[in-house]
Every structure is written in structure tokens, then in C-alpha cells.
Amino acid sequence: xxxxRIIPCLDVKNGRVVKGINFxxxxxxxxxxxxxxxxxxxxxxxxxFLDITASNENRDTIYDVVDKTSKKCFVxxxxxxxxxxxxxxxxxxxxxxxxxxxxxxxxENSKIVTDSSKKFGSQCIVxxxxxxxxxxxxxxxxxxxxKNSGIDALNYAKQMxxxxxxxxxVTSMDRDGTQVGYDIDLMSKISSQVNIPVIASGGVxxxxxxxDGIKIGKASAVLAASIFHYGxxxxxxxxxxxxxxxxxxxx
Amino acid sequence: MNVTIVDYNSGNISSVINSFKEVAQDKVxxxxxxxLSKIKSSDKVVLPGQGSxxxxxxxxxxxxGLINTLNEFAIINKKPLLGICVGLQMFxxxxxxxxETKGLGWIAGKVSKIDNQNGKFKLPHIGWNQINIIKNSxxxxxxxxxxxxxxxxxxxxxxxxxxxxxxxxxxxxNIVCSIEKENIFGTQFHPEKxxxxxxxxxxxxxxx
Numbered sequence: 001x002x003x004x005r006i007i008p009c010l011d012v013k014n015g016r017v018v019k020g021i022n023f024x025x026x027x028x029x030x031x032x033x034x035x036x037x038x039x040x041x042x043x044x045x046x047x048x049f050l051d052i053t054a055s056n057e058n059r060d061t062i063y064d065v066v067d068k069t070s071k072k073c074f075v076x077x078x079x080x081x082x083x084x085x086x087x088x089x090x091x092x093x094x095x096x097x098x099x100x101x102x103x104x105x106x107x108e109n110s111k112i113v114t115d116s117s118k119k120f121g122s123q124c125i126v127x128x129x130x131x132x133x134x135x136x137x138x139x140x141x142x143x144x145x146x147k148n149s150g151i152d153a154l155n156y157a158k159q160m161x162x163x164x165x166x167x168x169x170v171t172s173m174d175r176d177g178t179q180v181g182y183d184i185d186l187m188s189k190i191s192s193q194v195n196i197p198v199i200a201s202g203g204v205x206x207x208x209x210x211x212d213g214i215k216i217g218k219a220s221a222v223l224a225a226s227i228f229h230y231g232x233x234x235x236x237x238x239x240x241x242x243x244x245x246x247x248x249x250x251x
Numbered sequence: 252m253n254v255t256i257v258d259y260n261s262g263n264i265s266s267v268i269n270s271f272k273e274v275a276q277d278k279v280x281x282x283x284x285x286x287l288s289k290i291k292s293s294d295k296v297v298l299p300g301q302g303s304x305x306x307x308x309x310x311x312x313x314x315x316g317l318i319n320t321l322n323e324f325a326i327i328n329k330k331p332l333l334g335i336c337v338g339l340q341m342f343x344x345x346x347x348x349x350x351e352t353k354g355l356g357w358i359a360g361k362v363s364k365i366d367n368q369n370g371k372f373k374l375p376h377i378g379w380n381q382i383n384i385i386k387n388s389x390x391x392x393x394x395x396x397x398x399x400x401x402x403x404x405x406x407x408x409x410x411x412x413x414x415x416x417x418x419x420x421x422x423x424x425n426i427v428c429s430i431e432k433e434n435i436f437g438t439q440f441h442p443e444k445x446x447x448x449x450x451x452x453x454x455x456x457x458x459x
Contacts, residue, residue, distance in 0.1 A: 002422055003379045003399065040446070045379055071269050076401060076444050093263040098444060120262050121302035123375055123403040166375055166403075197373050220373060250379040250399045 003250045004214050005045035005221035006238055007078075007199065008228045010035055013052050015061030033068045039228070040073040042235040045250060047073060048101070048223060051081030052144070063095045070096025080128055080169075089116050093124060101126040101169050104142040107149050107156075110163050117164030126199070127165040129153055131186055132173040138186055145173050153186070154193055161194045168198050169223065175203025179226065182209060187217030199223050207233060207241040214247050254457060255282045255293035259317060260310045262301030267335065270443035271297065274453045287320045295456070296324055300337030304346030304362055304406060307337045308354060318355065326357060329434045333390070333456050339430060339437030340408050348406050358432055360410035365423055372423045374405040380420045382440070388417035388431040390438075390455045398448050400428070400440035408439065 011018050016030040036047045047069070051062040059082060066079055079092050080101030089100045105112050106127050117125045130145050131138040131153040138153035157168055170190055172183035182200045191198040197220035200213040204224040213222045227233050239249045254275065256267055264283070271281045282289055290296060298321070300307040311318055325332040334342055343354040346362035354362070367374050379399040384391055400420075407426045410416065418429035420440070430437040436456060442449035 001381065002376065002402075005378050070266060071273070074266075074270055074273070074444060074450055075446055094265055096265045096269060098263070098266055119302075121306075122405075123301065123377070124263060167377060195367065195370050195373055196375070197377050220378065 001248050003045070003248045004219075004242065005199075006210070006235055006242075006249070007046045007048050007221055007223040008039045008044050008235060009048040009050055009201075009223050009225045011050050011052050011225065012062060012065060013054075014058045015053075015065050018052070032065045033072055036069045036073050036077075039235060040075045043239055043251070044075060044235045045221070046076040046078060048078045048080070051079065053082065063091060066092060066095040066097050078126060080126070086112060086116050086119060089120065093120060099124045099126050099166070101128045103128040103130065106160065107140060107142045107151065110159065113160060113163040113165055117166070122164050122166035125165050126167045126169050127160040128169040128171065129157060129160075129190075130171050130173050131183075133183070133186070141173055145176070154189060157190045157194055161196050165196060167196055167220075168194065169201055170198055171202040173202070176201075177226075178203050179205025181205065182213045182217055182219075182222075184212055184217045187213060187219050191218035197221065207238055210238060211242060211245045211247060214242070215245075252295075252457075253280045253282055253293045254295045254297065255284060255290050256297045256299065257290065257317075257321075258283050258285050259314050261299055261307050261337070264299045264301075266441070266443045267297065267299045270450060270453055271457070274450050274457060279457055285314050285317065287316050290317075290320050290324060293324075293330075295331045295333070295459070296321070297456075298332060298334045298338035298341070300335065300339075300341060302337065304337055304340055304348040304354070305350060305352045307341055308346070308352050311341070321355070325435055331434050331456070331459050332436065334435075334437035335443070336404060336439060336441060339439055340406060342430065342435065342437055343408055343410070346406070357435060358410050358415055358430065359412065360408060362406050362408050365405060365407050365426065368423055375403055376405065376422045376426075377403050380422060380440075382418040382420050382428055383425070384418045386414075386417040386431065388429060388436070389459055390429075390431070390436055390452050391417065392455050394448065394451060394455075399445070400438075400442070400449060401444040402428070402440045404439060408437075
């Protein structure tokens with residue numbers, strides 16, 4: 001039976017982890033490679049890096065991080081943030097990323113999804129959708145949540161599936177950072193409209209939120225940052241909890 | 252000993268390279284090449300494959316003489332070869348992804364889309380699934396039955412002769428996920444992405 005996945009996400013800026021695990025025994029708490037290794041050794045099903053490097057000059061730092069991580073971690077590695085072109089994707093994959101997640105570029109020019117999924121295969125193309133509720137609908141935001149595209153998130157999700165996305169990473173902008181739980185309504189609506197896996201993101205504060213994301217939100221995978229970073233829960237604890245609630249996980 | 256990973260522009264093979272180098276350390280030489288003479292003289296060959304069946308077969312065909320060299324290696328000289336994902340699928344006679352495409356024809360059978368039972372099962376089949384070992388394959392030494400492996404695919408290999416199947420996985424139906432036919436091995440899952448247990452499979456292949 002296929003297992004639901006738990007994916008810890010690390011925010012990386014200028015090649016350093018900015019929001020990461022606060023373990024005292026870490027030699028270098030800012031080292032993304034070391035943090036990713038802790039997650040993969042702890043049973044993470046995949047690792048996600050979100051590159052939040054603002055300036056273009058330091059953009060190349062992520063390639064070095066991916067290269068080093070992929071030599072140490074043998075679970076899938078997804079990298080997102082700042083991807084603008086098929087060439088950017090090519091570079092990340094060559095450095096050892098297994099998947100890339102595309103956000104703003106996919107909204108501005110959906111051809112990047114079509115072209116890259118043809119060139120590299122759908123399996124490595126994740127489209128990240130940042131959605132914010134407006135009335136009874138959700139709208140897609142770009143540029144790290146700063147810009148409203150006005151596009152309907154449900155229609156957009158279906159369009160991205162048609163364009164060749166292999167997975168959708170859906171983040172609720174309303175819930176992100178609040179720790180009150182995923183936007184279950186958004187997750188379940190998107191998940192039931194598409195036939196590709198949905199990864200739920202944004203708002204996790206406790207382990208029941210992960211359960212809800214899968215059971216009610218129908219997500220194939222759950223992504224979380226803070227609850228793991230600050231040592232509130234380990235990946236292992238999260239998996240054992242999901243298992244106790246009857247959710248199939250890899251233990 | 253030399254193990255060659257065939258580099259034929261089949262998509263992203265860096266994870267395959269990293270995992271083999273991690274397992275091999277300094278004991279075994281891991282070569283990544285499309286050089287025919289190097290493939291010929293190699294002790295073992297790894298045939299990766301990402302993207303569609305058609306794109307991988309096309310990429311093989313583009314490399315002049317590569318298919319003949321692989322035929323000679325695996326079929327005539329019967330040296331160990333491991334196909335991963337689409338690398339395994341290409342053993343078939345024919346594949347139906349994008350359009351009908353001829354495969355290598357090493358193991359009689361076809362590659363068709365997984366039956367998603369009217370949307371009940373999401374495709375691609377992405378994530379960790381357990382393998383049901385049905386034949387004692389050499390690459391499964393010290394691998395427990397029901398171990399988790401990482402999968403990413405929408406198409407499945409359906410061999411005519413079920414005796415070549417060494418493991419299946421349950422997704423919509425019992426999908427063939429590992430093959431052993433004499434010197435030819437293949438996994439539908441990605442051992443290079445399946446954590447320590449996946450590295451053990453790679454280790455088993457290297458130590459055949």
C-alpha cells in the first residue's frame with residue numbers, strides 16, 4: 001500500500017538555513033546539509049529546500065547546497081524558490097535535486113511547466129500554488145505571496161495538471177505561519193479536482209493537523225516546517241502518531 | 252571492478268551516480284559514460300531512465316551503436332545489467348507512453364499505463380510503497396519482504412512470462428516492480444532514492 005509522506009521543509013537563504021532545527025548538539029545549525037541529513041536519518045520521506053535568497057548575486061549558493069546534500073541524503077530532494085527558466089531546472093537537477101517546485105514562473109508563463117515536464121518528465125515537476133481565500137474562492141498569489149494574480153486556484157490547479165505537473169504543492173497563505181492547521185477546505189477541493197498527488201502546506205501547529213490534512217484534506221503528502229524545526233516534534237513522532245490514527249506511513 | 256552507468260541523456264541521473272559512488276566508495280570504480288568501448292569492457296552496467304518510455308528509447312537510438320553494445324553486453328556476453336525505472340521498462344518489446352514505441356525486446360512483454368480505476372488512484376504513483384518479494388532475487392539479499400521503496404511512475408511493465416518477476420507492489424493492482432532474468436535485473440522503484448535499504452540493493456548488485 002502506498003504510504004502518505006511527511007516532508008520537512010527547510011528555508012535556505014544565501015546557502016544557510018534561516019529557520020532550522022535548534023538542536024544543541026548540531027555542529028553548525030546553519031548548515032542545510034547537516035539539517036537535511038538529520039531529517040532523512042529520522043525517517044523523513046522527502047526533503048524540501050525553499051530558497052529564499054533575495055539577491056541574484058547569491059542565487060548560485062543553492063546549487064552548492066543541493067550538490068552537497070544529494071551526496072549525503074538518499075531520499076528524494078525537492079528544491080523550490082526563484083526558479084525562472086528551464087535552464088534553472090536543468091541546473092538544479094544536474095546538481096542532484098530530484099524534483100523542482102515552480103511557483104511564480106508557472107503563473108507568469110505556463111509554458112515552463114509544459115516544456116520542463118516534456119524535457120525532464122512530469123515526475124520531477126512540482127507546481128507550487130500559494131492560495132488565499134477570497135469569498136467562496138481562492139486566488140493564486142506569486143512573488144512569495146506579495147502579488148495577487150487574481151487567478152482562481154481550483155481552475156489553475158486543473159490547468160497545471162494538464163500542462164504536465166507531476167504534483168501540486170498547495171500552500172494556504174491565510175494559514176501559513178499561524179500554526180492553526182491547514183486550510184482543509186482548499187486542500188480537499190483541489191485534491192478531488194485533480195488526479196495527481198497534492199502536498200498540503202501552510203499552518204501546521206500540531207500532529208492532528210497532519211492527520212486532518214490527509215484524512216479530510218485528502219492530501220497524499222504533508223509538508224511542515226516550524227513544528228519540526230523548533231523540535232516540537234520529531235519526524236518519527238509525527239509518523240507514529242499518524243500510524244496510531246490509522247494513516248499508512250513508512251516506519 | 253568497473254561499474255558503468257550509461258549516460259545517454261535520459262534525464263536526471265545525478266542521484267543514481269551519487270548513490271552508486273556512496274556504496275562503492277574506493278572499492279569499485281564507477282564510470283558514467285556513453286563511450287561504447289568503456290561500456291563493452293565494463294563488468295556491470297546500470298541503465299537508468301527518466302521521462303517517458305519514448306523519450307528514453309529515442310535517446311538510446313540517438314547514440315550511435317549504443318543499443319548494439321548493450322545487446323552484446325547483456326544478451327550475448329550475459330554480463331550483469333541493472334535497469335532502473337524506465338531503464339527496466341525498456342527491456343519490454345513495446346511501450347505505449349506518448350505513442351507506440353519499440354523497446355529493447357530483452358524480456359517479452361509490454362509497458363502500459365497503470366489502471367487508475369476511474370481516478371480512484373492518483374497518477375503518477377509517487378511515494379513509498381512496500382515490495383512483495385515473490386522470487387529470491389540476488390539483488391534482494393538481506394532485504395526483508397515488505398520493505399519500503401520509493402516509486403515515481405505512471406506506467407507498468409507487464410511481462411508475458413511471470414517467472415521473471417521477483418517482486419510486485421500493490422497500487423491499483425499488483426504492479427511488477429522488480430525483474431530478474433538470468434543476468435538481467437531491473438527495478439521499477441528507485442533504489443538510489445530509497446534510503447539505506449535502497450543502497451543495500453545497489454550494494455547487492457555491485458557485489459554480484
